[in-house]
Amino acid sequence: xxxxxxxxxxxxxxxxxxxxxxxxxxxxxxxxxxxxxxxxxxxxxxxxxxxxxxxxxxxxxxxxxxxxxxxxxxxxxxxxxxxxxxxxxxxxxxxxxxxxxxxxxxxxxxxxxxxxxxxxxxxxxxxxxxxxxxxxxxxxxxxxxxxxxxxxxxxxxxxxxxxxxxxxxxxxxxxxxxxxxxxxxxxxxxxxxxxxxxxxxxxxxxxxxxxxxxxxxxxxxxxxxxxxxxxxxxxxxxxxxxxxxxxxxxxxxxxxxxxxxxxxxxxxxxxxxxxxxxxxxxxxxxxxxxxxxxxxxxxxxxxxxxxxxxxxxxxxxxxxxxxxxxxxxxxxxxxxxxxxxxxxxxxxxxxxxxxxxxxxxxxxxxxxxxxxxxxxxxxxxxxxxxxxxxxx
Amino acid sequence: xxxxxxxxxxxxxxxxxxxxxxxxxxxxxxxxxxxxxxxxxxxxxxxxxxxxxxxxxxxxxxxxxxxxxxxxxxxxxxxxxxxxxxxxxxxxxxxxxxxxxxxxxxxxxxxxxxxxxxxxxxxxxxxxxxxxxxxxxxxxxxxxxxxxxxxxxxxxxxxxxxxxxxxxxxxxxxxxxxxxxxxxxxxxxxxxxxxxxxxxxxxxxxxxxxxxxxxxxxxxxxxxxxxxxxxxxxxxxxxxxxxxxxxxxxxxxxxxxxxxxxxxxxxxxxxxxxxxxxxxxxxxxxxxxxxxxxxxxxxxxxxxxxxxxxxxxxxxxxxxxxxxxxxxxxxxxxxxxxxxxxxxxxxxxxxxxxxxxxxxxxxxxxxxxxxxxxxxxxxxxxxxxxxxxxxx
Numbered sequence: 201x202x203x204x205x206x207x208x209x210x211x212x213x214x215x216x217x218x219x220x221x222x223x224x225x226x227x228x229x230x231x232x233x234x235x236x237x238x239x240x241x242x243x244x245x246x247x248x249x250x251x252x253x254x255x256x257x258x259x260x261x262x263x264x265x266x267x268x269x270x271x272x273x274x275x276x277x278x279x280x281x282x283x284x285x286x287x288x289x290x291x292x293x294x295x296x297x298x299x300x301x302x303x304x305x306x307x308x309x310x311x312x313x314x315x316x317x318x319x320x321x322x323x324x325x326x327x328x329x330x331x332x333x334x335x336x337x338x339x340x341x342x343x344x345x346x347x348x349x350x351x352x353x354x355x356x357x358x359x360x361x362x363x364x365x366x367x368x369x370x371x372x373x374x375x376x377x378x379x380x381x382x383x384x385x386x387x388x389x390x391x392x393x394x395x396x397x398x399x400x401x402x403x404x405x406x407x408x409x410x411x412x413x414x415x416x417x418x419x420x421x422x423x424x425x426x427x428x429x430x431x432x433x434x435x436x437x438x439x440x441x442x443x444x445x446x447x448x449x450x451x452x453x454x455x456x457x458x459x460x461x462x463x464x465x466x467x468x469x470x471x472x473x474x475x476x477x478x479x480x481x482x483x484x485x486x487x488x489x490x491x492x493x494x495x496x497x498x499x500x501x502x503x504x505x506x507x508x509x510x511x512x513x514x515x516x517x518x519x520x521x522x523x524x525x526x527x528x529x530x531x532x533x534x535x536x537x538x539x540x541x542x543x544x545x546x547x548x549x550x551x552x553x554x555x556x557x558x559x560x561x562x563x564x565x566x567x568x569x570x571x572x573x574x575x576x577x578x579x580x581x582x583x584x585x586x587x588x589x590x591x592x
Numbered sequence: 593x594x595x596x597x598x599x600x601x602x603x604x605x606x607x608x609x610x611x612x613x614x615x616x617x618x619x620x621x622x623x624x625x626x627x628x629x630x631x632x633x634x635x636x637x638x639x640x641x642x643x644x645x646x647x648x649x650x651x652x653x654x655x656x657x658x659x660x661x662x663x664x665x666x667x668x669x670x671x672x673x674x675x676x677x678x679x680x681x682x683x684x685x686x687x688x689x690x691x692x693x694x695x696x697x698x699x700x701x702x703x704x705x706x707x708x709x710x711x712x713x714x715x716x717x718x719x720x721x722x723x724x725x726x727x728x729x730x731x732x733x734x735x736x737x738x739x740x741x742x743x744x745x746x747x748x749x750x751x752x753x754x755x756x757x758x759x760x761x762x763x764x765x766x767x768x769x770x771x772x773x774x775x776x777x778x779x780x781x782x783x784x785x786x787x788x789x790x791x792x793x794x795x796x797x798x799x800x801x802x803x804x805x806x807x808x809x810x811x812x813x814x815x816x817x818x819x820x821x822x823x824x825x826x827x828x829x830x831x832x833x834x835x836x837x838x839x840x841x842x843x844x845x846x847x848x849x850x851x852x853x854x855x856x857x858x859x860x861x862x863x864x865x866x867x868x869x870x871x872x873x874x875x876x877x878x879x880x881x882x883x884x885x886x887x888x889x890x891x892x893x894x895x896x897x898x899x900x901x902x903x904x905x906x907x908x909x910x911x912x913x914x915x916x917x918x919x920x921x922x923x924x925x926x927x928x929x930x931x932x933x934x935x936x937x938x939x940x941x942x943x944x945x946x947x948x949x950x951x952x953x954x955x956x957x958x959x960x961x962x963x964x965x966x967x968x969x970x971x972x973x974x975x976x977x978x979x980x981x982x983x984x
Contacts (some may be wrong), residue, residue, distance in 0.1 A: 227635015243619015243808030355955035416635030
């Protein structure tokens with residue numbers, strides 16, 4: 201065993217490069233979070249003054265944070281989980297039986313499917329409009345509900361909409377989805393992994409039954425952590441306390457929440473989420489600036505021969521997917537094949553494009569300065585021109 | 593919303609006090625882990641060079657770490673999870689059906705019960721010897737297996753032994769347990785939350801089917817993270833890839849592991865676990881020193897009138913539980929009631945005793961220097977004498 205490989209774990213990407221990986225932009229720590237991280241790095245660091253339940257710890261102010269986070273989201277009750285996937289899976293575990301059906305959008309994240317699969321729950325997808333916009337046809341949830349009911353005799357046990365998807369960065373019509381679900385009596389989940397911490401979600405009307413978010417994707421926190429927010433009426437069921445009892449020991453744990461397996465995130469991730477929270481509360485107010493920045497990026501990159509933004513137009517989110525047939529043509533002839541784009545971007549100080557990809561690429565400039573966005577644009581323009589692609 | 597409360601999250605306990613909380617001693621970060629934490633604090637920090645699966649990331653060396661950790665544990669396959677509880681629950685989810693029965697020791701951690709409860713699995717306990725030693729009667733697993741089989745017609749779906757329990761710090765006879773399970777064909781889990789990272793587990797013979805550990809409890813890592821190690825023969829079942837498919841989109845994710853919901857711990861916790869690993873590999877070799885230190889602590893504290901160590905004698909683990917009837921008597925008369933002990937220890941620079949507890953207390957001096965152990969002993973002796981308890 202060569203242990204030396206663990207002796208200097210360094211990451212220079214954030215220091216030396218502009219990172220445009222869309223999964224990473226919303227999880228960059230704030231300076232405040234970095235400080236808190238040092239304070240609360242040790243394993244059970246937040247448990248110094250615990251009296252039995254993580255979400256009731258007063259020092260650091262975890263109990264209060266749960267209240268403030270709920271208010272920030274416009275929801276009633278919040279729990280912090282080990283990630284959005286665990287939030288989702290807690291709801292599926294609580295509300296679905298084996299053989300039930302869940303209706304989700306055709307852009308839903310893979311963890312939505314895995315949560316269903318784990319519990320033996322079937323999944324039916326609501327289609328999107330296909331190339332090039334890939335808009336989820338939210339109005340068709342009702343049709344799919346009908347089909348499920350016709351086929352199984354029961355309404356779906358759950359419906360989920362991905363507020364902004366991870367492929368095209370489309371913003372789906374959450375309120376319409378929630379209204380359909382409410383009308384049909386189907387509990388609904390809004391997966392806000394790409395919107396919570398970026399956009400103000402507090403004014404959704406009506407409210408979803410469950411709102412799910414990710415700390416490391418959108419709340420400037422360490423991985424792994426997520427958010428599970430819900431309306432009051434679901435708390436008893438989804439956050440039910442344990443009722444099992446040791447047959448010999450007689451022990452029982454009525455205050456430990458079964459679907460969360462008791463306590464969840466005891467250290468660095470929850471503390472960084474808290475330390476970044478004042479910044480996050482502020483930054484959602486500047487969301488329109490982010491959208492403007494993204495639209496400028498798209499406009500500039502579409503000047504490159506063949507580049508076309510996929511997904512809805514104009515953009516309403518920072519996650520951008522581009523068709524890049526010109527780069528793809530170059531890759532075919534290039535000695536480094538598809539890796540040329542990644543490598544030439546890196547030479548120009550830009551990271552975060554999936555290595556090897558040239559047919560279509562994903563990027564985000566969320567949280568970057570206008571100057572940094574300029575550098576990203578210049579890098580792409582420069583590479584295009586160097587390889588003989590026209591930049592109009 | 594008063595956001596100022598999140599602006600300066602500080603923890604002075606580790607700087608100003610000797611912390612004897614048993615859940616915290618094994619999760620104190622190494623200096624190397626603290627450095628790595630700064631490098632990899634950002635959300636998806638380890639995903640810069642990911643090609644789709646967390647456990648295959650080469651930079652930082654996560655793939656290699658999985659191999660080295662397996663070797664360190666003497667097991668075949670390892671996954672990092674969001675905590676020991678998630679490891680346990682992954683095994684229950686994979687191997688048990690609703691209505692199955694799982695046999696566990698009567699000292700098993702509450703999360704063992706919650707994992708079973710979540711999946712509708714019944715739990716039967718194997719008794720311990722009761723006061724004062726509370727030794728698990730490992731030989732009785734076989735009797736309980738028989739009873740389950742008589743009652744339900746089937747052998748138990750799973751058996752679990754808590755290697756060292758969180759209440760008395762007893763070291764259970766793992767090999768005997770594994771032999772019984774192997775003989776009876778019952779898959780067995782060894783919960784090593786309190787031994788992995790403290791003791792060398794590589795020589796267990798026979799091997800358990802599953803070995804579970806906690807990063808924040810025993811591997812000098814940030815919360816939340818855990819370890820799920822297994823024998824090769826279980827990997828296909830417990831780490832099975834997804835087979836669900838989107839009915840409209842046609843998407844599928846055969847490489848994503850269902851029971852783990854795909855990727856698990858993308859940042860700070862896994863990186864700190866890796867950075868501390870060389871230290872952990874060394875420290876397990878010094879385990880006998882830790883046991884000696886613990887025995888000295890017990891001997892010295894038992895000099896206080898009425899103090900008696902609970903659990904097996906002599907100690908073979910650092911987690912110590914003491915009956916402290918003298919302190920309990922004082923608490924009854926004291927204006928601060930049971931809190932006096934916690935507060936007076938704090939005045940003497942010692943933290944980590946459960947506030948309000950005086951009937952029995954738990955503590956650990958794992959990883960502390962002999963001088964620090966002296967200070968702990970002196971603090972207890974001083975408080976005892978000040979309140980008129982005899983120190984022999």
